[in-house]
Amino acid sequence: MLSLDDGFTVAVGPRMTTLAIACFVKFNGDPVICPTLEDMVRALCQNGSCVLPLQQRFTPTLVSVLNNMNPDMGLSELEYFLINLTNLSLPS
Numbered sequence: 001m002l003s004l005d006d007g008f009t010v011a012v013g014p015r016m017t018t019l020a021i022a023c024f025v026k027f028n029g030d031p032v033i034c035p036t037l038e039d040m041v042r043a044l045c046q047n048g049s050c051v052l053p054l055q056q057r058f059t060p061t062l063v064s065v066l067n068n069m070n071p072d073m074g075l076s077e078l079e080y081f082l083i084n085l086t087n088l089s090l091p092s
Helices: 006-027 033-045 051-067 077-086
Strands: none
Touching: 006 033, 006 051, 033 051
């Protein structure tokens, strides 16, 4: 739904950003929720009006989670999520 209507995405962007961060913190290792979360973040990133607020709020959360990860763990859903996130093409 977010990727279909830019106006709707702008209207619900702040709430979706809050939801994305909360889900990311709580379920960052869940193989079912992570792909849905990726789609939500991708839709927000591809909307020029939503990308900056998303970056400002999501980046500190990402840094905190990455700093607290156990380095002995294998490639997790979180790392797949981050790889996919870094490969997004942002609006120009």
